[in-house]
Amino acid sequence: METWDECFHAAVAVARKAGEEIKVAFSSEKRIQTKSISTDLVTETDKKVENMIISTLKEKFPSHSFIGEESAAAGEKVELSDNPTWIIDPVDGTTNFVHGFPFVAVSIGLSVQKEVVVGVVYNAILDQMFTGQLGKGAFMNGKPIHVSGQEDLSQALFIAEFGYRRDKQEMDMVFSNLESFLNERNSAHGCRLLGSAALAMCQVAIGGGDMFYHFGTHVWDVAAGALIIREAGGVVWDTTGGPFDMMSRRVLCASSEKLARTIAEGLTQMELPRD
Structure with missing residues (x-):
């Protein structure tokens, strides 16, 4: 099996570099714009960081494809092929970033033949680096992490x-x-609402929360986090309880299959246009 170690190390390095930019901008005055509606925010940092990440990785891996949140917002087609594809959210938690709430992360996943093999989620404000490689486990700041294993809703903390x-x-x-x-x-x-799907998923991966569900995610919100949860021993499904499809804009994560089933059975489903 081909190893993706070089890609993993490149993702960690560029996430750290992006994190430094985010950290500086976090405590500075921000120029805010809106996308589709007044609650869908974007800043110059989102665009600047995404450009830096893509240009850095493209130089190292010129044959790879790229999906980025801000590129998609600017009209680029979101297309996940079998080609190695970097899936990037430069600032997950933009509203948090704007308000100075410290749940802000850069999320970078690498998909190969439509399966994520590398996942990196870095919260530079709290200096928490979550990483995963397919078949190699999940880590925070280099230490192995694991889901709680909780099976009972009445004993659980959930994130929405x-x-x-x-x-x-x-x-x-x-x-x-x-x-x-x-x-x-x-x-x-x-229940906790963190304002960042990537960091909510990482909280499940470290056992800080026991489950997370969301309707309306995009592939760049969930690609890295889904790998990290699975490598931490958790479950990632579609909200219906079926197989996870990262382009479907729905995600359900849990610390155990039993808990995931409880959540899937209790949810009213929402249909959304695919990425």
């Missing part, structure tokens, strides 16, 4: 997201799903 859309039908569904796991008859210990 509101997303940035605010139309009533979608928000009703978000609240209905939260209420499925937080009610008098059927309640988890609690």
Whole structure:
């Protein structure tokens, strides 16, 4: 089997470099723009960091393909082929970044024949480097990490997201799903909303949360995190309980199959256009 060590080390190095830029910008005044709606934010840092990551990796691996959040926002087609493809979110948690909330990360995944083989998620603000390589385990700052193994919803802490859309039908569904796991008859210990899918997934990978689900993710939010969770012994599925498809814009992660099944059965599903 071909090893992707060179790609892994390149991803870690460029994530650190990106993290330094994010860290400096985090405590500076930010110029903010919006994308589709007023709650979908983008900054100059998002664009600058993505350009730096892609140009650095393209120089090292000229035959590889690239998918980047800001490139997609600028109109580039999102296409996942069998060719080695870098999947990049330069600043996952842009709203957090804008407000100075320290859950902000660069997320870099490498997919080969549509399977992610390298995943790096780096929160430079808290200096937490989450890494995974297919078949080689998952790590935070070089130390092995593992999911909690929790199977019981009543003993679990779950992580969810509101997303940035605010139309009533979608928000009703978000609240209905939260209420499925937080009610008098059927309640988890609690719920956290971190504002970064990549870091939410990494929290499940280190056992800080026991499950995470979200409707409305994009491939750049979940590619690296999904590998890291699986390498940490966790489960990554579609929200229906079927196989995970990183282009489907839906994800369900858990510390055990039993807990994942409980969550899948309790969710009201949302259909979304694919990436």
